[in-house]
Amino acid sequence: MAYVGGGPGVLDGVASSEPEVSDGLKSFGAVLKALREEAGLTQEEFAPQVRYSVHAVAKLEQGKRFPSVRFIERAGTVLEAPRVLKAAARHLTRRQGLASWFVQWAGIEEEAISLYAYECRAIPGLLQPEAYIRAIFERRLPPVTEEQLERETAARLERQQLLTQKPNTAFSFVIEQALLERRVGGVGVTRALIDHLLEVGKLRNVEIQLMPLQQEDHAGVDGQMYLAETPDNQWIGYTEGQRSSTLITAPKDVSVLLQRYGKLRAQALDCRATVSLLEHMRGAL
Template sequence: MVDGEDAGVGGGGSEPEVSDSLKTFGAVHKALRETAGLTQEEYAEVVGYSVHAVAKLEQGRRFPQPKYIQRAGEVLEAPRVLRAAARNLTRKQGLASWFQQWAGIEEEAISLYAYECRAIPGLLQPEPYVRAVFRSSLPPLTDDQLERQVEARLERQRLLTGKQNVAFSFIIEQAVVERRTGGDDVTRVLIDHLLQCGELRNIQLQIMPLRQPDHAGLDGSMYLAETPDHQWFGYFEGQQGSALISDPKDTSALLQRYGKMRSQALSHEATVSLLKQMRGAL
């Protein structure tokens, strides 16, 4: 998956529905703003966001970032009210309905593994790369759809830093980086971001080299998650569909393949070295 949000694991797909919790937060926010006697234009200037962003948030079509909730609470003099309204918002908001089951498993997981041969895993995509992925979606996305999907993906990435006791493992085909999705400038940002993520002690990053005669991942991309009660789930996506795998026999097969790929891919240290070489060649 490129990672399976609102538009599929990595790119296009159906538009996410506006969630009830987002609409509720937007309505509370609007009521507080109007009580303060501020128009959207006046409020946007004070809070430091665009009028467009404020309007979309009040319509329930924009996920509020934590720093926005804090700032809005200060400006509207109602921090406790806004925090309460935001309490039921989760990373699932803005995600496609068919992805939400996996997103729920992912959010509770104690181990997350990903192998990608199509695009950088969504959890590792910096914003310029995310935008490049969604701009390539077909049918094309509207500006509003693109913004909602970008925000959903970036919000979901908080898993990486918000759960330091979760073991993350990523195996990425070298060709995915070499493709230079979005151009050279985006690729520079991407490699710098991968190197930064690779410094986190709970993340293992491995590149599968271009030349690898023995490859256990020829059946395609896969995602694996271990729940707190040590049950494993698998997940994969295709052009127009996805599948959640829960049968122990099938998840065992995926774990065997993933384990083999870990031995076939470059080590974390060799991966960092290769990424630095690729960065220098841009």
């Protein structure tokens, strides 16, 4: 997604995959660490109280992860400093390397216990290997600088850690076969993409389904969609346009998306058939 699909975190061959650290994130992290230490808590003691991993808390204190609204609320309560933390986060309007209009969904993504995606424009960002990410960014108009390319690639790769860091979150992806047939970036990039999809598809919490080129009954004619189930078991929808996005929260509208996504899963190839098709496509390259 632009940022989820062709784009909705990466690294060059040798550099770190960590996103660039902004002054705002570093400042928030420093405040968080100072409050935690003042409360007499270690990261290991603090993490379970805010329902985050120790690794995630460390990233937040280092300024390498964007704090979600839910985290700020929980941490403020635990540390008895809600106003201080909210003030520290007030100017964090965007995450490094992510479009400003995508940041809110990125936060929802991190908290989701179920995440569904249907893409007809580009491979979902959470499933893009580095070669594919770079192929997309290198062809973007207006052209990006080398610094922008590295920063945005790193941000997308960092987001992909959700797939392994959240083993209890169910991820479902329905992807149009045509996106692979397009061969963005050439044969080498497409081969790397297929290999990546086959590997990620082995994860117990990830389901990848291809929508075949020919499908007379197709529920996705209105375009791509993303759906997330919050820890409170509420569903939120998300769609993207040209340099814009829409968050869908009205229950009746979210219900429509859930119905359509359910139909898309039934119309697409199942996971085993998808693996067979991917292997066949790779062999034909």
